[in-house]
Amino acid sequence: MKCDVTIVSNRQIARATMEMKVRCPGVEIAPGTFFHIKTSGLLRRPLSVANVEGDEITFIYKVIGEGTSELAAKRVGDTLDVLGPLGNGFPLAQHGKRVVLVGGGIGVPPLYYVRRRLHEMGIETIAILGFDSQESVFYEDAFRELGETIITTVDGSHGEPGFVTRPLARVEADVLFSCGPEAMLKAVAASPIPERFISIENRMGCGIGACFACVCQAPEGYVKVCSDGPVFNAEEVLL
Amino acid sequence: MKCDVTIVSNRQIARATMEMKVRCPGVEIAPGTFFHIKTSGLLRRPLSVANVEGDEITFIYKVIGEGTSELAAKRVGDTLDVLGPLGNGFPLAQHGKRVVLVGGGIGVPPLYYVRRRLHEMGIETIAILGFDSQESVFYEDAFRELGETIITTVDGSHGEPGFVTRPLARVEADVLFSCGPEAMLKAVAASPIPERFISIENRMGCGIGACFACVCQAPEGYVKVCSDGPVFNAEEVLL
Amino acid sequence: MRLNVELPGLHLKNPIIPASGCFGFGEEFAKLYDLSILGGIMIKAATEESRFGNPTPRVAETAQGMLNAIGLQNPGVDAIIEEKLPFLSTFDTEIIANVAGSTPGEYVEVARRISADPTIKAVELNISCPNVKCGGMQFGTDPVMAAELTRLVKAASSKPVYVKLSPNVTSITDMARAVEAAGADGLTMINTLVGMRIDIETGRPILANRIGGLSGPAIKPVAVRMVYEVAQAVNIPIIAMGGVRTVDDVLEFIYAGASAVAVGTANFENPYVCQEIIDALPARLDALGIEHILDVRGKAYAQLVSRP
Amino acid sequence: MRLNVELPGLHLKNPIIPASGCFGFGEEFAKLYDLSILGGIMIKAATEESRFGNPTPRVAETAQGMLNAIGLQNPGVDAIIEEKLPFLSTFDTEIIANVAGSTPGEYVEVARRISADPTIKAVELNISCPNVKCGGMQFGTDPVMAAELTRLVKAASSKPVYVKLSPNVTSITDMARAVEAAGADGLTMINTLVGMRIDIETGRPILANRIGGLSGPAIKPVAVRMVYEVAQAVNIPIIAMGGVRTVDDVLEFIYAGASAVAVGTANFENPYVCQEIIDALPARLDALGIEHILDVRGKAYAQLVSRP
Ligand SMILES: Cc1cc2nc3c(=O)[nH]c(=O)nc-3n(C[C@H](O)[C@H](O)[C@H](O)COP(=O)(O)OP(=O)(O)OC[C@H]3O[C@@H](n4cnc5c(N)ncnc54)[C@H](O)[C@@H]3O)c2cc1C
Ligand SMILES: Cc1cc2nc3c(=O)[nH]c(=O)nc-3n(C[C@H](O)[C@H](O)[C@H](O)COP(=O)(O)OP(=O)(O)OC[C@H]3O[C@@H](n4cnc5c(N)ncnc54)[C@H](O)[C@@H]3O)c2cc1C
Ligand SMILES: Cc1cc2nc3c(=O)[nH]c(=O)nc-3n(C[C@H](O)[C@H](O)[C@H](O)COP(=O)(O)O)c2cc1C
Ligand SMILES: Cc1cc2nc3c(=O)[nH]c(=O)nc-3n(C[C@H](O)[C@H](O)[C@H](O)COP(=O)(O)O)c2cc1C
Ligand code: FES
């Protein structure tokens, strides 16, 4: 649950975007779950699992503030105090269905791991990944290896110009998995695809369900993003 | 005045005692002065200069709290934000006089550098160095290379048993340079040696004379340890 | 036997208690370690009806501190009694109910109901929550109102009442003396300092509630000073909190005059922190030559104080 | 011309001012950089006679904060006028005198003498120093006393008077309104929070004075909240302080409603900090699309505010 992991690589993969791999043996990790990572700040930083290979976990993170800057400065061999895996991930049992993955910016990382797992299970997926511009795009080839992949950029510098909602409108699928900024999630949650699962972000305290920092309104009361989510059936939450 | 220096070595040399060498080119450093060192704590940590060789400065420090623990964990190649050299050192123009150096514990380091400088100038010195026990003793051989050296330990496990005041009572000298705990400084300041210079420690804020944190009562008003000292003529201060 | 602390209604096997609002109702932490190792547990605030609390964001980080504006989210006192206390009753530790409200009547009703449950050993009267519009802090900044509320809740509660003091006052000793005179059995202090953070990109407060309560190591010096002052001003015991995360922080509060210590924000940084502190206490007492932890209670202001 | 700030008596070329007590009388920092780059300088507190202050230790570190109990050490108002102001007058920056005392009479006398010196452009009335037995904070926690003192000093001073508020009060807005009504030209806030640290080995307070004033990043959330509240309650300008060490901290206080910012403790961590902030401001304003720094004053509570 809480352990010190060793950093095995930490490199820039796009503008202000880093990929970090850590060694963390003996943990079963579902796609869509996250780790709560200690920096010198008081509160931990939640990061989704972007991939798992053997006992190596990959995080992909955008450098936006003090905590992520500190992570970006870490060197191979340094250790990191992490809590996790936390939360509930995407439902993998989608046999016979067609799954569309819709990711925006820093919401893309968890979709890579879930796509890999679905691919291993023989489930067909199509990915729509939105970025602000070409310099922000990462993991495009890795995604293409696993199936059809549509890239959009807001400024049109790569792939289709505009937002992910445009290609989404023409895609046929039974299930939608999505992660990204709130505005995007709102839009995709309204899509006519029958089953829609979205992964939500919120500022967190404990990360384990005890402090009520991360709640989100739900049709019946509320849910806690950290322990009830971060992945929810879109019907379960009010964005 | 303020610069980032690179650590070239950092090793344990006695119980809870570390020796750190940093590269700091192009600075003239008088013995008895100190550097004010940034750690992750808010206030800097003052450390005396224990030696200077070329552009390498040596600090010897006891690991007692958060700041010094953090320093002890630094690796070769890491940089350190330092302010210095600060303060006024020992008066070196002692030609023809015999200087006794009296150090206690973590007050020993600055006496090494001053002895080296006096030795280079051909001034005769005798050192009396007090420690609590054998495991705390450091730099004994280095001191012996520069002249007569008497070690005392409180528990008698090495050298003469007891305090530095015992051998001091039998030593003939014109000038006394001393650095160590307040109780020791009080005792040696009362010695019959005609000229007595002592280096004082006090909790510091700014380290440059602006905040009045480090004052010490003086016959006429007060002195600031950081900028008027840390080395004072024993007559100038009231301990 | 060197860590036990006897306080009104509470037989603490050690002086370490998770603070209210930072430990939920224990369920999440019970998956991490056996809650029976704890001296006690201060559960999340209870109000008469269930409350959703404030909109999000509800937390923001500051330099060695955090701001929160949860807003007393809780399922309501009856749901707590029915759904949360049975689970907590399975542990060998003292459960302390945190009671909140918008009106004196609500405080009284919540205290009456929850104190009647045998799992509850004491009531913590939360007159100091800065994150709710009415109730909460207004009772905690006026000695007359605080005393009146204490009297009412004391009359309604079947268990000893500890009043939780707000640090956002000119004189914490006036507040402490007032609630002591009104019959409080003990004090818990401090609640959070009122603070704010503004987003530099937008220029707007980060918390949806705009202001929030500051907790964590940043506030410890204020908490220690207040405990030190209050311990010398009253004769009822103090459970201290504010920035505790190490065994030395615990000792600092005991030296300042506290009889036990609650751990809040540190549980977020390290969910095992209470367990680690409890494990580390005996060796630290040995190193300092302290026989029983309360032998040094109040040492910061007196040479010798007897156990409370 | 995008950083200048016009305040009563003060033409600040930029809103960055070293805080009183953290910059001495400028002599030490003048060796490090040209003081003429500064918007102004708040010099160390002046009392009628010279004072030695409190015994040492006078400072202790806390989590992202520090405690100080200097105790208003200063050479006395006449020595300051004769020995310190001539040097300060050689710089092209606005000098603000910090005035302290034990009695109203002393405050008045110090303000009268120092404000008469042409080097002094404004007086900062220090009614909030927590580290002296009499005077200082008692004037700063009672609105009636604070108003009375403000009135007296205002009558004696030939320069605008800024009153420095203490955060150790239940209602900072009551204090602010009281001194505004008494004629204060502006406010400076906040002074330090009262705090304490205890040595774990000895069980005794680390500061010889036992309690001290807490400053530094730890208190910034409290300071921002208070500036935010007071800026909406009064019509006089605020010079804000409390934990500033970066250009973003400066903006946070301006968003909260301040017109200028003082930098205290951060000068100890980095004696070049004021220079670095001033150098960094233009680029940061560019990045945020801010034309003049005061265009965003009070943005945290209002969408559009005019320059003060
Ligand atoms: C479940 C979950 C999974 C996430 N996965 C990823 C990921 O895979 N890659 C990635 O780049 N980012 C991810 N984020 C966002 C990431 O946690 C924040 O970008 C990060 O915490 C910012 O830290 P900072 O110190 O650099 O920024 P600062 O702004 O300095 O952080 C200050 C505080 O705000 C919090 N905070 C700031 N932004 C966010 C945010 N968007 N969400 C939650 N808390 C925030 C921080 O945790 C911290 O407590 C995830 C967030 C959540 C909730
Ligand atoms: C002029 C001067 C020269 C010094 N030279 C040396 C030296 O060469 N080697 C060495 O080992 N030590 C030296 N010291 C003492 C050294 O500064 C402290 O041991 C060190 O700051 C402790 O830091 P810490 O964070 O580990 O301890 P903590 O106790 O965690 O420090 C907390 C705070 O107290 C201050 N503090 C604690 N002890 C002292 C002390 N004895 N003197 C001043 N401030 C203190 C720290 O600077 C810090 O601000 C010197 C002190 C002074 C004033
Ligand atoms: C997220 C959060 C929620 C809190 N909720 C409550 C509460 O419901 N009732 C209460 O009395 N105090 C509440 N508090 C205050 C804590 O119990 C404690 O008094 C305060 O945080 C100081 O301790 P700390 O610095 O160890 O966190 C809460 C604090 C935090 C951080
Ligand atoms: C060492 C020290 C000395 C101070 N002396 C004074 C003083 O003489 N007069 C005064 O009004 N404030 C004094 N202060 C308070 C500061 O001016 C400032 O209000 C406070 O430290 C908060 O700002 P900061 O967090 O940037 O330090 C002093 C602060 C410190 C740390
Ligand atoms: S972060 Fe604490 S409940 Fe989710």
Ligand code: FES
């Ligand atoms: S440490 Fe500031 S004057 Fe000496």
